Amino acid sequence: MFRTALRNVLAHKARLLMTVLAVMLGVAFVSGTLVFTNTLSNALQNSSAKGFDHVDVAVRAQSRASEGDTVGKAPELTQALVDRSAGVPGAASAIGVVGGFTAIADKDGRLIGGGFQSQGGNYWGTDDARYPLVGGRAPSGRGEVLIDSETARRTGYKVGDTVRVSVDGPVLTPTVAGVFTTDDGNVAAGGSLVLFDTATAQQLFGKTGAYDEIDVEAAPGTSQDALKSALDRALPKDTVETTTARRLAADQAEVIASSMSGLKHGLLVFAGIALFVGTFIIANTFTMLVAQRTRELALLRAVGASRRQVTRSVLVEAFVVGAVAGAAGLVAGIGIGVLLKVLMDTLGANIPAGPLVVTPGTVAAALVVGIGVTVLAAWLPGRRAAKIPPVAAMSSVHAAATTRSLVLRNSVGALFSAAGVAVVLAATGMSGDSGQLPMGVGAVLLIIGVFVLTPLLSRPLVAAAAPVLRAFGVSGLLARQNSVRNPRRTAATASALMIGLTLITGMTVMAGSLQTSIDRMASEAIRADYVVSMANGNTLSPDVGRTLSTTEGVTATSPMRNAPSRIDGRTEFLTGVDGAAFGTLTDLPVDDGSFTIGGTRVVVDADTAEEHGWRSGSAFTVHYADGAAQRLTVAGVYRSNEMIHGILLDTATLAPHREQEAGDMLVMVKTASGASDSTKDGLAKALGTNPAIRIQDRNDVSDDIAQMFTLMLNMLYGLLAMAVIVAVLGVVNTLAMSVFERSQEIGMLRAIGLDRRGIKRMVRLESLVISLFGGVLGIGLGVFFGWAAGELLGARMPTYELVVPWGRMAAFLMLAGVVGVLAALWPARRAARLNMLQAIKAE
Template structure:
């Protein structure tokens, strides 16, 4: 039986290739997703990682409140430096530093653009910065940059660059390029180094953020920590480098767990789809060999031997496909990373990571799943009496089996729908997730039942193609289980794609509406990050003749009846020209006279109405302000809180800063107007000028990044669906040799045979697409109810243009999948095909 199984594998090379291909795709889907997950997870971990190779002990604040702890100043640094076990002591200081490339655009984004101090030790070197070219900066007009940034921007030692660290624009000279273990740089960020004195001025550094000590030879980390503890002031803590590394690893794991879990969910989906395709292929494969297996029974093989023979074939096929699938999966992971990067989405840099468990999972899926998929059909074929099997090669499934399946599917779907509606009404995420999974499984089980009415509905279009069209439609429902299995892989992918798209577009529309819905301003000027805009920025913009009005958004924080409140200072004379507030009561009129505008939610919570007096206690100086409520407006999650005159905020802040400026132009937005605003801000790389379209695009980019990642993961499901249809049609053509030969003999030409196979493929693909899109919209609606609890403006938005595109792509899938099977069917020799049975 072993030799028989081996000969069977090698004797039918075309059948072997198609089966290996199906298993290979399933394995590649899973191993590719796992490799991509590990690679992306490691990249995100590196973005937060920091090397502690040169840190024996680190001293950091123990209390969160600055007034409750001593400062990490030069006096403390000197005290630590005198410890007998300390070889060197370093004071660390850092802050946001916007760096402009040679094209004038900012390099890096947000917190990924950092600056730090160079703190040389006794040997004149700072172990954090290993210079590969030039030297360390030594004055306010000198900086050094990391080697990755130098490579990315083209800057070299001796060049002059443009940067901003304290709000003003500086143009220092690059004195050196260095390598660093900073994880932020490894993840695509920038690191600019200043000399210690300059860094302290730029980052308001009257103290250090951290003091690190390196142990002298013969002194352990623990011994040095004990020495530090003896002179350590209360309010500070000392940790060894090992403790810091463990603490960091735990923090990074916690930070990246959500990303890893999300990606692993898609690996589970990959496994599910892969198993589906493999099981479907082997079911058809064993069905084709019913007569062959019956012949083995007739010559003396037992049922157990026949089943073992099938399992042995499955093992060999699974083993070959596992190795090839694992290699293909690595290629898929690389391609996914490149494809997502090509869309403009920013992901952390990092090498390809292949976990030791990935090849083991690939082998387990390829071998175990293939054998499991082959066991049931093999056992079923072995139980058929030899005479009956040889007389009826392709026995149709019994009606009883379909009735049981349909009944089970109906029950699962009903239970899932009930859980969904309970989750929607009760806002329970766990019920929503469980209900969605149950509905999806139930519909998969019901797919054979649904195939008949859905395919029958295609008669309006398909029958217009004449006999080829009618035969294609009838062939599609001849074996409902096969049609269902083939369409289900595509259905699963489109269900997820459609559901995610509906939720993402709805979220994007809601946030976009909140962000720009109340804006009259043409532009919003903001600081990329950091302390905010200096008031002089507004003065420069007001001096432009094309600017009609500006109003700052100057933020403070205060206490109102025991609750935290965001207080925003605006210009009473200009705010009405840049914001379109929807008033429920009162107006802007009293704002200049010491009044306050309160959003409706805050007013209801505090029991305030127009004309009432509110008392705000500011956190900055613990002083209070009594203000009259001159207006109550309907806010949203982007524009809310209490609005007051900037003069009120300024009384409670030492250094007033505007977190944004709202700017209205005389002639509206235009490229020339935007350039004039940028020029007026000295081309500061830390200042960003955006119109409404740019704000909407920025919001969209966040959603697009998520969707691109998910589309990249789910694209493999569609690819598998395409090749699954190819496999099914090719095997179907093999089964129907006799029938196709008869059709050719009675006059059907090759063009019509091709058309028949292509139309059958399109009908099956569109059947899966219709189910997937419909189910995806339904599940998207259900998932959106949980989003509405946290996003008030959320309303379900169905992107019909994308839905139409998904449907068109499904039709294209059908056409492409049928190319080879249709060509193969058309080239069959009619006389040989008639004799096939």
């Protein structure tokens, strides 16, 4: 039986090719994802590990957790602690490190490094081993900086040039005193690093006289653990904590691996979708192959083969096909991993250099997935073939499904569909994250139910196309009859396309609805003409708000400043605003009381009010970070949005309790002339044409918030294209098998006068009908899931509104039609080229 199975595989090379391709694409996606994420993770870990070359033990301020009704405040690392660290036994040197976001503009005024990768720090003394100078000298004062050699190479800056730099808003124009080299991972990934002298860095980063970290290097012969023990004995345990560089590197590697896991899991989900779609194709292919070999299998049964042996022979075929597809998918996946890395570099997401990582786990996953999916999909057709009595099989009495089996299938499908709809509808009434799992379970149940019911659904939906097909004469009539001749095959073929379009349609409906709700939020809740913020999301210097308030043409401004506090024993963030101006800059719906901010009167969003049981007139005690307590009164309860939420109070009330003069999250601005290009240019010039500062009007704010959803949607389109490609292979496979099975029939049609063009048209129309059938089901399910997910999300977004982009739905249906036409090209050509006499003689 084993030799028979192998001979059958070799005898049906062309028929199994599409199955191999379907499995190979899914496996390639899985292995490509693993190769890419492992390579990226390894490169980032190696790059980050280089940052610990000049440190053996790091000393950091001990974090202070919130206790009772007070908010903890971390102690400062002073110069005295640096000196004490340098003097412990086994320490060769100790340096204080301070740093943060630092924007540097290129010669055209554009930000270098993409925001979060634009960093700054301090150059320690005159000979900092971390940053070897390749030109110039150490910086001195606010008027001089060092830049990394990669930034100098990309921008053309050299020693003596003037550059534009910003730390928290105001623009500095220092001179490049020198250029240095570094192994910093941010720089390797396309970022920038600017160094100031220590005193200047401390002042700019709000750490006057203090440091973020103390890096201690061990003397020759001293281990990291021994140095850590010496530091623990010498330094105050209640204010600092020590960590070895080895531990820091391991923690960094763990963080990188954790961040990669999200990307990896997301990509693997879509690989799973492609494999899920491929499973239908494999099952369909083996069903047809087994049907074609029914007499052969019956003969094996007649000469003594058992049912188990027949099933096993089919599974051996599947194992061989899966092994070949898995190996080919692994090779293709390695290529996909390389291409993804090149694509990210092309898009500007520079990745540190590193070797391609193909782990034994990746190889095992490719083979297990390839073989497992193929064998699983082939098991049911093999089992079904083994159950056919030999005499009935030799008489070809085996094709038609019994009424009992169809009733059972339709009953199971109806049960799954009803359960799926019920669970999805129940999930829409839930709040928060509690409805996500039921929504997912309901979606899976409904998709399975519709898949099981597709043979029943195919007849009325295909019949609806009869008036159109009638216009194509005999070819159209035959195409309609062929489409419903084998409902199970039609259903399996259409289901592959249905799943891909369900996901694409559902995500499109959700993205369109979210975009509309965000646009409404920006247009209805924000009256300000502009929102000013830092490019990387960090806080702005208070000087920015003061500059804007005195700029010509500006009629009102208000900062938004965050500060931690303790209320009712738990941490709550307060947002300070200009109470007098904020009402003219926003238009937030008020559910209770009035929108009045000033003195001890505050407003809170509806969710926070519900959590604490507050309403208009309620009073509560807030404990600020400096330990002071104050009694505040709720003047009103408003509905929040993505930008404005939480407890809002006047900046004059909050200011005395904040550290120094901390920065603003953003500044809202209203101008006399309204939003225009000239007004925006005027504000930019008033702020020194700073590359680190974003000035956005309401449309920009909406686009910025929606950018994440748009990026996600575009990624989904690209990833789900894999499922559509697999579905195309399924249609091609089905049509090719159908043409093979109907060779005699096609020969008879040719003999009685149907020309080659009519044969091609018949096959193309059949493919078109099947593809459009899958498209209609997929779009219908996608709209339903998009609506349901929107209902769940709308509970947290007051401005949410369902929007069905009918234009895109029509485009998706046309895509399904194009898939059908393209998939029919080769089978139609093959059918038209059949020799009619040989076809008529075929059994």
